[in-house]
Amino acid sequence: MKAINAIRMGGVEVLPLVEGGKGVSVSNGASCGAWASAGGVGTFSAVNADSYDAEGRVIQQIYRGATRRERHEELVQYGIAGGIAQAREAHERSGGKGRIHANILWEMGGAERVIRGVLEGARGLIHGITCGAGMPYRLSEIAREFGVHYYPIVSSARAFGALWKRSYHKAKDWLGGVVYEDPWLAGGHNGLSNSEDPTKPEDPYPRVLKLRQQMRELGLGDVPIIMAGGVWWLEEWEDWIDNPELGPVAFQFGTRPLLTQESPISDAWKQRLLTLKAGDVLLQRFSPTGFYSSAIRNDFLRELEERNERQVAYTAEPIGDHVAEYAVGPRKRKVWLTAHDLARVQQFEVEGFTEAMRTPDNTLIFVTPEKSREIVKDQVDCMGCLSACRFSNWSQHGPDYDNGKKADPRSFCIQKTLQDVAHDGALENNLMFAGHNAFRFGSDPFYSNGFIPTAKQLVERILTGR
Secondary structure: OOOOOOOEEOOOEEEOOEOOOOOOOOOHHHHHHHHHHOOEOOOOOOOEEEEEOOOOOOOOOOOOOHHHOOOOOHHHHHHHHHHHHHHHHHHHHHHHOEEEEEEEOOOOOHHHHHHHHHHHOOOOOEEEEEEEEOOOOOOOHHHHHHOOOEEEEOOOOOHHHHHHOOOOOHHHHEEEEEEEOOOOOEEEEEEEOOOOOOOOOOOOHHHHHHHHHHHHHOOOOOOOEEEOOOOOHHHHHHOOOOOOOOOEEEEOOOOHHHOOOOOOOOOOOOOOOOOOOOEEEEEEOOOOOOOOOEEEEEEEHEEEEEEEEOOOEEEEEEEEEEEEEEEEEOEEEEEEEEEHHHHHHHHHHHOOOOOOEEEOOOOOEEOOOHHHHHHHHHHHHHOEEEOOOOOOOOOOOOOEOOOOOOOOOOOHHHHHHHHHOOOOOOOOOOEEEEEOOOHHHHHHHHHHOOOOOHHHHHHHOOOOOO
């Protein structure tokens, strides 16, 4: 195994080991500060991060506004307060070692306002901003304004090229690194394009090489590329280390820091990670963002799979094969199905899925009355946690503050489930993001007999190659 040497990133020498940011409240100041104190780059999530009261207790994010816009303002203020609190904790725990990065999602509600508020309230404590989930064109401008480095998260050279051409070339000196996040292996939201097949993973090496070649053409040959997604043992990436073709490379670990003593996730979640098998993480497109995302296939995801399978197309008038009349909702408004689909619907109803809910694509899904009430309540309670949400039809842009489409019951409230699972909610009934290598916890001898390391022990282990 080659020696793992420090590289220059963001103007300083650090170990080429980066903690991946995981929101909501999963990458916090404790895990970030511990990782940084071990000499790497720690990352806390500034996505609806936790803040604390005078006694150090987590402040529950309760929304009291009567309208979505009012609740959205509450969410932004919670986000700013939480980000500042986590930055301070990370700084204290790091003891001035390593680097502290804040991770945001460009498609989160009020993203620009939140990160500006956090950087203003935690000046000097944050060294970099990582940002993905969308095309964060204004990231470089924000970084330059506050004197921190920026680290865009992309899944292709093409995406970085678009960002560079539009805005990043104006703040070249503040580009600390480029995170290449493998869209088939990374946890959380994945950057698969419409031209890429989710069932056919591509080798990351040629994709990263293409990114490096483009960066060299732009005069960025010395800017590190951070490989994210699918990294477990560094000996499996030995041909990437000190490779002149790739230039300076660092490695990001998002899933492995979940299973550390500093990780804030519940003990039950940590134990669940040790039992995963290959294939237990599902790449799916149920997220209200519209992006693909990877999460543990539990009852929560299985219900979404089944909900989407109980779906039939309808027409407003009898057309073609759609000649079977069906009455929808309490007003029994008529729509027309195919005879085949009407038979399917009758079977759904026998099984208890009696409530038909319309989607934006002229289809109906069938759920139980209880699930229908839950979906409607979650849509009504929307607090605008995304810039645009297909589940609730919210948009943060006026004048109407909706995305112009019917709310989509095939998705879910992501804020609700991520807040719940991060604060000891039921694992089977919530979204549990994880990378596709998470099943390796169970076979890696490092975790034998249920051993859970500190972040420092994990970093030391990674440096051995295995």
